[in-house]
Every structure is written in C-alpha cells, then in structure tokens.
Amino acid sequence: xxxxxxxxxxxxxxxxxxxxxxxxxxxxxxxxLTEKSQHIISDALEKLDYHENRVARILAMGKTEFIxxxxxxxxxxFYSEVLNQILAxxxxxxxxxxxxxxxxxxxSERRYIRELLSYQIEGxxxxxxxxxxxxxxxxxxxxxxIEREDQFVCSVNTDNESGGRQAAALLQELQCDVLIxxxxxxxxxxPAYDRIRGFRDYCQSNGLPYEIIxxxxxxxxxxxxxxxxxxxxxxxxxxAHQKIGVFLANDTTANTLLNLIxxxxxxxxxxxxxxxxxxxxxxxxxxxxxxxVGQQVDRLAHEAVRLLVDxxxxxxxxxxxxxxxxxxxxxxxxxxxxxxxxxxxxx
Amino acid sequence: xxxxxxxxxxxxxxxxxxxxxxxxxxxxxxxxLTEKSQHIISDALEKLDYHENRVARILAMGKTEFIxxxxxxxxxxFYSEVLNQILAxxxxxxxxxxxxxxxxxxxSERRYIRELLSYQIEGxxxxxxxxxxxxxxxxxxxxxxIEREDQFVCSVNTDNESGGRQAAALLQELQCDVLIxxxxxxxxxxPAYDRIRGFRDYCQSNGLPYEIIxxxxxxxxxxxxxxxxxxxxxxxxxxAHQKIGVFLANDTTANTLLNLIxxxxxxxxxxxxxxxxxxxxxxxxxxxxxxxVGQQVDRLAHEAVRLLVDxxxxxxxxxxxxxxxxxxxxxxxxxxxxxxxxxxxxx
Numbered sequence: 001x002x003x004x005x006x007x008x009x010x011x012x013x014x015x016x017x018x019x020x021x022x023x024x025x026x027x028x029x030x031x032x033l034t035e036k037s038q039h040i041i042s043d044a045l046e047k048l049d050y051h052e053n054r055v056a057r058i059l060a061m062g063k064t065e066f067i068x069x070x071x072x073x074x075x076x077x078f079y080s081e082v083l084n085q086i087l088a089x090x091x092x093x094x095x096x097x098x099x100x101x102x103x104x105x106x107x108s109e110r111r112y113i114r115e116l117l118s119y120q121i122e123g124x125x126x127x128x129x130x131x132x133x134x135x136x137x138x139x140x141x142x143x144x145x146i147e148r149e150d151q152f153v154c155s156v157n158t159d160n161e162s163g164g165r166q167a168a169a170l171l172q173e174l175q176c177d178v179l180i181x182x183x184x185x186x187x188x189x190x191p192a193y194d195r196i197r198g199f200r201d202y203c204q205s206n207g208l209p210y211e212i213i214x215x216x217x218x219x220x221x222x223x224x225x226x227x228x229x230x231x232x233x234x235x236x237x238x239x240a241h242q243k244i245g246v247f248l249a250n251d252t253t254a255n256t257l258l259n260l261i262x263x264x265x266x267x268x269x270x271x272x273x274x275x276x277x278x279x280x281x282x283x284x285x286x287x288x289x290x291x292x293v294g295q296q297v298d299r300l301a302h303e304a305v306r307l308l309v310d311x312x313x314x315x316x317x318x319x320x321x322x323x324x325x326x327x328x329x330x331x332x333x334x335x336x337x338x339x340x341x342x343x344x345x346x347x
Numbered sequence: 348x349x350x351x352x353x354x355x356x357x358x359x360x361x362x363x364x365x366x367x368x369x370x371x372x373x374x375x376x377x378x379x380l381t382e383k384s385q386h387i388i389s390d391a392l393e394k395l396d397y398h399e400n401r402v403a404r405i406l407a408m409g410k411t412e413f414i415x416x417x418x419x420x421x422x423x424x425f426y427s428e429v430l431n432q433i434l435a436x437x438x439x440x441x442x443x444x445x446x447x448x449x450x451x452x453x454x455s456e457r458r459y460i461r462e463l464l465s466y467q468i469e470g471x472x473x474x475x476x477x478x479x480x481x482x483x484x485x486x487x488x489x490x491x492x493i494e495r496e497d498q499f500v501c502s503v504n505t506d507n508e509s510g511g512r513q514a515a516a517l518l519q520e521l522q523c524d525v526l527i528x529x530x531x532x533x534x535x536x537x538p539a540y541d542r543i544r545g546f547r548d549y550c551q552s553n554g555l556p557y558e559i560i561x562x563x564x565x566x567x568x569x570x571x572x573x574x575x576x577x578x579x580x581x582x583x584x585x586x587a588h589q590k591i592g593v594f595l596a597n598d599t600t601a602n603t604l605l606n607l608i609x610x611x612x613x614x615x616x617x618x619x620x621x622x623x624x625x626x627x628x629x630x631x632x633x634x635x636x637x638x639x640v641g642q643q644v645d646r647l648a649h650e651a652v653r654l655l656v657d658x659x660x661x662x663x664x665x666x667x668x669x670x671x672x673x674x675x676x677x678x679x680x681x682x683x684x685x686x687x688x689x690x691x692x693x694x
Contacts, residue, residue: 046485066466088448099434100443111377114397115443119411259633259634266612266613287610
C-alpha cells in the first residue's frame with residue numbers, strides 16, 4: 001500500500017464540523033455522544049481513511065488494553081457463555097481480549113501466556129484448571145480466576161455451597177424419598193467442590209436420606225451418557241418405587257440424564273426430579289426445560305473484568321501486586337424452577 | 348515490580364545446557380523439540396523469570412501475529428465450534444486471536460475493527476454478517492470470510508448447495524410424501540442461501556412434492572419454538588397421514604422441532620424424518636441424535652487461517668491486496684445419518 005499523509009484529529013474535526021474535544025470523546029468515551037454523532041464521525045473516518053497507530057503508545061505508556069482469557073473447553077456451554085459475557089464488557093471497559101482454549105495442555109498454556117506477556121498484555125482472566133494459582137500469581141501482571149482454584153490470585157466465584165443447599169432444599173420440598181448428587185471426583189480446592197459440600201451438609205443437618213455419586217464425568221456426551229445409563233440401572237435395583245431427587249453438577253450432565261429418562265418412558269415420570277447447575281442455554285433448550293441452580297454469568301464476567309481493571313489501574317499508580325492480598329468476590333446463585341423439578345412445565 | 352537485568356538466550360542456554368539454536372527453536376518451532384526438552388526449557392524460563400518484549404519487534408517489523416476474529420453470536424453452536432477450531436490453530440500457525448462478538452451492532456463492530464487496526468493486527472477472520480464485504484475489503488489488512496457474503500474478500504465456505512441436495516436425496520430415499528425445507532428469509536448473496544437453492548433444485552428436477560417455509564427464525568429458543576409449533580399445527584391440517592421429510596437450516600432449529608414432536612408423542616413417529624445442518628454438538632446431544640448435513644468445521648477454520656496467513660505473507664513480500672482477486676475456497680459437507688432420518692438409533 002502507498003504511504004499516505006497521516007490523518008489527524010484536526011482533519012476529522014474540520015471534515016465533520018465537530019470540535020476536537022468531540023472527536024477525542026468519540027475515541028475515549030463514545031457512549032457520551034449521540035448515535036447520530038457517532039455515525040457521522042465513523043463515516044468521516046472511513047472517508048478520510050483514518051488509521052491510528054497505537055504501537056508507539058504501547059512503548060511509551062505500557063498500555064495495550066489487551067487482556068488474555070484462558071478457557072478450558074467449550075463442551076460445557078457455561079464456558080462459552082462466560083466468554084460471551086466477558087467479550088461484551090468491551091463496550092463498558094474498552095479492553096480487548098486475546099482468547100485461548102487450553103484443552104488441559106499445560107505446556108501449551110504456559111507458552112501461550114509467556115507469549116502474551118511478551119506483547120505487554122495488561123492482565124489475564126483464567127477459567128482453566130491447568131496451572132496452579134501459585135504459578136499464575138508469579139506472572140508479572142494481575143490475574144483474576146473464575147470458578148477455579150484461587151488461593152494466590154484474585155477471583156470471582158459463585159456461592160457454590162449455597163447452590164448445593166438450595167438444590168437439596170428444593171428436592172426436600174418436593175418430598176423425594178432419596179436425594180442424590182452426581183458429580184465428578186473434583187479437587188477440594190476447586191470452588192465447584194462446594195456444591196457437593198453444601199448438598200451433603202443440608203441433607204445431613206435435615207436428616208434426609210442422600211447419596212453422593214462421584215464418577216469420571218464431563219469428558220464427552222457419549223461417555224457421560226454411558227456412565228449415567230449405568231447409574232440409572234443401579235437405581236432400578238436400589239430405589240425401586242421410590243421418589244428420586246437428583247441434583248447434577250452442571251446442566252450438560254443433567255440434560256444427558258433427562259434425555260435417557262425420556263427415551264425410556266416417553267415422558268418424565270413423577271418418580272424423578274432433576275436439577276442442573278449453571279443456567280446455561282442447555283437448561284432452557286432441553287426437551288423439558290431443566291430446573292437449575294443458575295450462575296449469574298453476566299455478573300461473574302463483569303465483576304471479573306472490573307476486578308482486573310481495578311488491579312491494572314492500581315499497578316499503574318505504583319502499587320505492586322504483592323502489597324495487597326488476593327480479593328475473592330462471591331456472586332449468589334439463583335434457583336430456577338422449571339419443568340424437571342418444582343416448576344411449571346410450559347411449552 | 349523492581350527492574351531486573353534482562354535474561355538473554357545465552358543465559359537460558361547456559362542454565363539448561365542446551366545450545367542457543369535449541370533455545371531459539373523452542374520459541375520459533377517448539378514442535379521440533381521433544382516434550383522433555385520443551386519441559387526443561389519451560390522450567391528454566393520460570394526459574395530465570397524470562398520475559399521477552401516483542402513490542403519493539405512490532406515497531407521494527409510490523410509483525411504482531413495478532414488476528415482479529417469477529418463472530419456474530421453464540422446462540423448457534425456452529426459459531427462457538429468454529430471459534431474453538433480457529434483458536435486451536437495456534438499450535439500450527441502461532442497466531443493469537445483477538446475475539447469479538449458483534450451481536451449485529453454495526454457501529455460497535457466498526458469501532459472495534461478500527462481499534463484493532465491501530466494495534467497493527469495482521470489480518471481478520473469475519474463470520475458476522477454486519478458489514479459488507481466491500482467495506483471489509485477496504486481495510487488495509489487481509490480479511491477472510493467464513494459463511495458470509497464474500498464478493499470482495501477471500502472466503503472459505505461449505506458447499507451449501509451440495510448440502511441442500513444431499514438432504515433432499517436422503518428424504519427421497521426415505522420415501523417421504525412431501526419434502527419440506529424450513530429456513531429464515533436470508534439474502535441471496537449469503538452462502539447459506541444455497542441450502543435453499545440446492546434443496547429446491549433437487550426436488551424440482553426429480554419431480555418431488557416439496558415446500559419451502561421461510562420464517563423469522565434464529566432469534567431465540569423460545570421464539571423459534573413458538574414459530575415451529577405453529578408450523579406443526581399447519582401440517583396437521585395440510586399433510587394429515589402423510590410422511591413428512593423436514594430439512595432445517597441448522598441443528599439448533601432441528602433440535603427445537605424434534606423436542607416439540609417428542610413432547611407431543613413421547614417418541615418420534617415414523618411419519619417424521621428430520622435433518623439438520625452443521626453437525627454442531629447440538630445434533631449429537633439431541634434427545635434422538637439428529638441426522639445432519641455436517642459442515643467440516645475443523646477444515647473450515649484451518650483453511651481460513653491458512654488462507655489468511657498466506658495473504659499476510661504475500662503482503663510482506665510486497666504484493667498489494669488489490670493485485671490478486673479474492674480466493675473462495677469450498678469445503679464439501681458430510682451427511683450424517685442418525686436416529687432422526689435414515690440412521691441407526693443407538694443409545
């Protein structure tokens with residue numbers, strides 16, 4: 001491409017007949033202008049072929065406004081929803097997101113992070129479980145964790161214990177003979193472990209018959225389906241003619257179980273109550289809308305970005321990361337009563 | 348953080364006892380080293396607290412290795428799957444991805460792109476339909492479109508016409524009395540329009556009774572459900588006792604229709620055959636695994652990144668974008684016969 005004379009704010013102001021202050025606001029706080037003004041300036045930038053170069057600014061101020069986001073996988077729609085909501089904060093905070101899906105490859109994740117650091121990104125949001133929070137805390141930029149082990153870094157988590165208790169309380173209210181929680185054998189230091197703890201504690205302190213089933217779930221739909229089919233078979237022997245209340249670790253697994261039951265009976269027998277976790281799109285799009293302990297994904301994402309931006313700003317004011325202990329924010333879950341447990345079954 | 352002496356390749360080579368060439372390969376072609384060597388070097392970088400600074404390199408060489416990716420939404424899991432596969436090419440091509448979800452907001456998308464340009468990103472992959480390919484072609488970097496209007500930019504698309512024909516051929520083979528295609532009233536210049544054309548052409552040239560139903564679908568599960576419920580009601584009157592073969596524009600809509608039918612009957616009556624499009628996870632996780640015209644998402648993503656990287660390299664060798672006409676690559680679709688049309692119904 002041929003080199004052109006650089007277009008300045010002056011040129012844009014002259015062309016649009018707006019003041020230079022207005023042009024500056026377009027770049028730094030566009031929401032403060034009317035849609036019409038934004039449109040006029042946007043058109044002018046096209047016409048004038050304006051291209052800002054911020055690379056010099058990166059060198060001068062160390063300000064890239066890039067944030068790295070590391071997501072473990074997309075099998076659970078919770079993760080794509082969190083990513084969706086994180087990306088949506090662009091309108092509010094102006095940060096751009098470099099996204100990576102870890103797929104549990106530690107070496108690859110490390111190399112990616114190191115590369116991002118070389119480009120002077122300003123912070124990271126980590127949802128993957130691959131690297132320890134101790135390792136994350138040693139990177140020279142602020143890190144915020146969402147729903148993962150977070151001892152040494154800031155984090156935003158759902159109140160998982162409350163979620164487990166709410167699920168048990170609903171199954172109690174529905175007068176289930178036995179309350180069952182199905183989960184993977186997850187580590188105690190992962191926030192989601194508190195779903196197990198909350199459920200068990202509620203059952204114990206209320207004297208409710210319960211069972212915790214831990215299996216190697218969450219690998220693929222087909223694997224999960226085979227595991228849940230076995231579990232259903234066990235229940236036929238163990239809990240014949242009893243009313244079974246099942247709370248599952250996430251909507252994806254809850255949907256898999258629901259599909260198996262509907263395939264068998266053609267409907268959801270009143271002997272079964274099913275509750276998922278997350279309120280991911282899967283729960284609303286299930287054959288019968290799934291009751292679920294909803295994570296407030298928009299709030300989790302928004303709080304995580306805000307917490308990170310606050311830390312980035314604090315660092316620029318000269319505070320080191322070591323000066324303040326990690327902040328852990330908690331977002332309450334919301335119970336949704338739908339067709340599979342205690343809700344109206346509207347279609 | 349206190350300033351430290353910069354760690355060099357020499358320091359890393361001395362520490363690990365590898366040659367400087369090996370250290371250089373770790374950064375530029377890590378796959379050529381054994382996993383063990385990678386691990387030793389990776390650990391050394393931690394120990395030595397190595398932080399490369401590539402910002403100077405951006406200024407010197409204009410090489411950021413950043414690519415912008417613009418996705419329209421995540422309601423259709425096709426988009427999250429394409430993103431997943433694009434991000435996975437990091438291992439092959441080394442490019443990092445700045446991701447944005449457009450949500451059909453033209454002004455916001457423009458502003459985002461302009462900002463990315465100011466950071467010297469090297470190319471863009473666009474899946475959203477918001478900006479015209481003419482506008483995209485005027486940006487000073489290569490652009491590759493996936494499954495969107497692509498007259499003025501390079502693109503990678505599925506052979507949608509073949510997909511439409513394959514769906515019609517399967518419904519013919521299943522001896523349906525009427526072949527129905529449900530889609531949204533999409534623009535003729537969008538590749539997905541060819542699904543309608545391929546289906547219609549096949550029906551016409553084979554003298555098959557068919558109907559094309561175009562409705563404002565793809566907004567939300569609840570809206571789509573209401574629209575499809577109406578359509579099912581019309582069929583009761585119009586096609587009573589006939590065998591209906593339905594081909595839907597995507598797996599998401601096909602799943603919504605399947606759920607409505609199973610909710611009504613408790614099973615899929617032999618009067619209905621259903622085929623979706625995409626082979627997104629939704630098709631495998633449906634209550635009955637959905638037959639679908641599968642897009643080869645991994646190939647679409649890989650070809651798109653490769654095409655973009657080729658263009659980026661060509662530009663660095665001095666070729667301007669205008670010199671070569673846009674390249675349009677076509678990836679064939681693969682028909683999956685599953686429980687809802689012509690397949691084995693295994694659970």
